[in-house]
Amino acid sequence: MASVRVAVRVRPLSQREKDLSAKVIIQVDGQITSVLSTKENFSCMNGELSGERVKSFSYDFSYDSMNSTSLNFVTQEKIFKDLGTDVLQAAFEGYNACVFAYGQTGSGKTYTMMGNPGDYGLIPRICEGLFHHIGGVLQKDKASFHMEVSYFEIYNERVRDLLPSTETQGCELRVREHPKDGPYVDALSRHQVQSYTEVGQLMQEGNKRRATANTGMNNVSSRSHAIFTIRFIKAMFDGELPSETVSKVHLVDLAGSERADATQTTGIRLKEGANINRSLVTLGIVISTLADLSVSGGIKRKQSFVPYRDSVLTWLLKDSLGGNSKTIMIATISPADVNYSETLNTLRYASRAKNILNKPTVNEDSNVKIIRELQAEIARLKALLSAGNQMPSFEQPSGSSVEERLHQDEARVQELTKQWASRWKEIQTILGEDAVALRKEGIGVVLDSQIPYLIRIDEDLLSTGVVLYHLKEGITSVGAGGTKPEQDIVLHGEALQREHCVFENQRGAVTLVPLPGARCAVSGMEVTQPYLLSQGVNIQLGKATMFHFNHPQEAAQLREKRKSGLFVPSNSAAFSVETFSDFRLWMPFLQKHKNRNPVGFDALIKHS
Ligand SMILES: Nc1ncnc2c1ncn2[C@@H]1O[C@H](COP(=O)(O)OP(=O)(O)OP(=O)(O)O)[C@@H](O)[C@H]1O
Missing domain, CATH: 1.10.287 (Helix Hairpins)
Structure with a gap:
């Protein structure tokens, strides 16, 4: 048994609160967070809150992030060190883990979970930490790892994939229940990831899709509950014995609880707010019921019914609340007197959650x-x-x-x-090893990659293989070979020099650099100087060695622009430029021979 661990974090006064001349009513001392009642006149002696009007709560952690110049100021880094490292440990040991941020709208949930560029929150730090640890373990033990992420939101009680495949784009996904593994989102896309850069790209993509709006309380208010899930598998031989553990880590940024009058919401925002509040009320009931059960030592178990199914959120978090998971709740609060009642509610809520007992167990294959x-x-x-x-x-x-x-x-x-x-x-x-994901789509096989790559366009009618060359960060050398050290990509074709050209990938910007005397062309135009490549161009090296260049990230940006109307293709060729970044192999025979191996073609996947 393990209790849910609870942390409270106070953010700085917002501009809006300063404009209202709001007073600070929160004080943090060690594990204690105190709030001063605004119901009566209060006094603050020598900066210390005291008297009957002070309500104090004790948590596993109380974080003061009100003033960055204060000695007690708690940074994103400190929060990761305290809470994030526990999540990493759980994942490596094969436990499920969950971190969820709860609090009033505008109190700092998204900031704590996601953060800002250069000041990242828990989710990016946990992902980075996982890859960092994998590197360490790989050097020590002969272990293998497999990591997948998915990202969805619950908006107006509906589940939407934030990283949809073409099949799930725009679809409402259904929640089902597996007899052993519990509730899950059916058809949710899962993305295998090989590096922190890949996760970062997916996170960014998903965040852009998330429903947000400008409300009276927050310019970029999340109008949905967002759940980022990491499925982490570790496999190794423990002596002669194989060992394989599977861990599911849910990182949850809830939509904020709100009062319609405080947020000045109407119309759609009001409906969203009602749905948000409804699911948060259910979450509150679930937390209270579980806390009562734990306090009564399970005596009330027979009478108490935990209403997980009353909201999609609680249904999907069933395991994290009272089940097989190591769970952390982060309650975020505003320091201002104008938010007194919401802050007090959050603190009470968080206090109840401390009593929930979970039953984490190692998940073995x-x-x-x-x-x-x-x-x-x-x-x-x-x-x-x-x-x-x-x-x-x-x-x-x-x-x-x-x-x-x-x-x-x-x-x-x-x-x-x-x-x-x-x-x-x-x-x-x-x-x-290849940072490539193959998946079936209808009768085709789609080959997804997050790294820029070249696809060989072979003129030989008898050639049946598909060759893909990754253009990794840094330099990829190309030529006819026979050099020392050998070229990264060795090609055979007319008019190819032993060292022909290099592709330089600098943080995703890929430049073709022709070497002296080498024949290179981009989209039919001869190139003798370094040339920055863009998504979808064709490249000719030597007399007739042709490639198609794909830049998945750039293609994703172009797709976004097209959606917002900023990208207008000037001709049909331009349209294909941003749709060709998934490489599709259409294999009609697959339909007739359903039992054949879907990747049973002689695809040659070579990475540089
Ligand atoms: N600890 C903090 N330090 C500095 N700025 C913060 C902190 N917490 C929140 N903020 C800022 O306050 C604003 C609101 O924060 P955020 O969007 O994270 O709130 P939220 O609780 O997620 O709101 P909502 O429920 O409406 O989505 C943002 O501009 C954010 O950058």
Whole structure:
């Protein structure tokens, strides 16, 4: 059992509060957050709040982020060190984890969870920390990792994918329940990620899609609950024994609770506000019920019904609240007297949440679990044999000896371990090392990559392979080869020099640099000087070696511009420029031969 850990964070006075000449009524001292009642005249002696009108609450952490010049000022970094590192540890140990930010609108939830460029919040820091730790563990142990992220929002009680595939774009997704794994969002896209840069791009993409609006309380107020989920798998051999743990980390930025009069909302905003408040009220009831249950030591369990299903939010967070998860709540508050009642509500809410007891357990892969159980059984049988007991035990099928049973178990363990190891090897080689994701879309196979890349356009009619070259950060050298060190991409074709050109990728800006005397052309125009490439151009090297250049990030930006009407394609070719960044292989035969391996073509995926 583990209690939900609770932290409270006070933000600085906002401009609006300063304009209202608002007074600071919050004081933080160690783990205690105190609020001074505005109901009566209060006095503040020597900067200390005191007297009956002060209400004090104790939490696991109380963070004062009111004044950056104060000695007690708590930075984003400190919050990550206190709370984020626990999440990293949970993920590496195979526990589910959840961090959710709760508080009045404009109190600093998004700032704490996401932060601003250069002053990142928990979500980016946790993702960065995961990759940092992976690097460390890879050097120490021979472990393999697989990481996927998904990002969705609950807006007006509807679930929307914030990183949709073409199939889920604009669709309302349904929540279903798995008999073992619990509630989940059906058809939600999951994106395999290889680096922090990739996660950062996905986060940015999702944040842009999130429903926000300018309200009376916050210029960029989140009108939805956003859930960023990381699925993290760690696999390794622990001696002879395989070990595989799966952890799900939910990072939740809730929409703010609000009063219609304070936010001056009407129309759509009012409807959004009503839905937001409704789900937060349900969250409050769930928290209260669970807290009561824990305090009563489960005595009330029979009478108490936890209304998880009353809102999509609580239904999807079922495991995080009272279930299999290590959970942290961050309550954000304003320091100003004008927000007294909302602040007091938040502090009470947070105080109740401290009493919730969760039951986190390590999530082990089911096959690995079977292998472990069989190993234990083998040890038991071996002990029986060495004790000279050859009698069939009552557990054995009649007639089979301990020896026979031992051999069967050993063979099964060997087979399962082989299957498990080869599945991991396959994942690593197909998806892991190449930073490429293959997925089926209708009768086609879509090859997604977040890194800029070249696709070889082969003129040879008999060539059936597809070659993709990643243009990693830094320099990729290209030429006919035979050099020392060897070129990153070795090509065979007419008029290609041994060292022909380089592609320089500097933070996503890719430049083609022709080497002296080399024949290079971009979109049919000869290039002799460094040339900055843009999404969708065709590149010719030598006499007839052709490539198509794709820049997935730039294409995503162009798609956004097209949506907002800023990007008007001047001709049909320009239109194809931003749609070609997923490389699609249309394979009509797949429909006829459904059982064939969907990636059973001789795709040559080469990364530089
Ligand atoms: N600790 C902090 N330090 C500095 N600025 C902060 C802090 N917390 C919040 N802010 C600023 O206050 C404003 C409101 O914060 P934010 O958008 O995070 O609130 P919110 O609780 O997510 O609001 P909503 O529920 O309306 O989405 C933002 O401009 C943000 O940059």
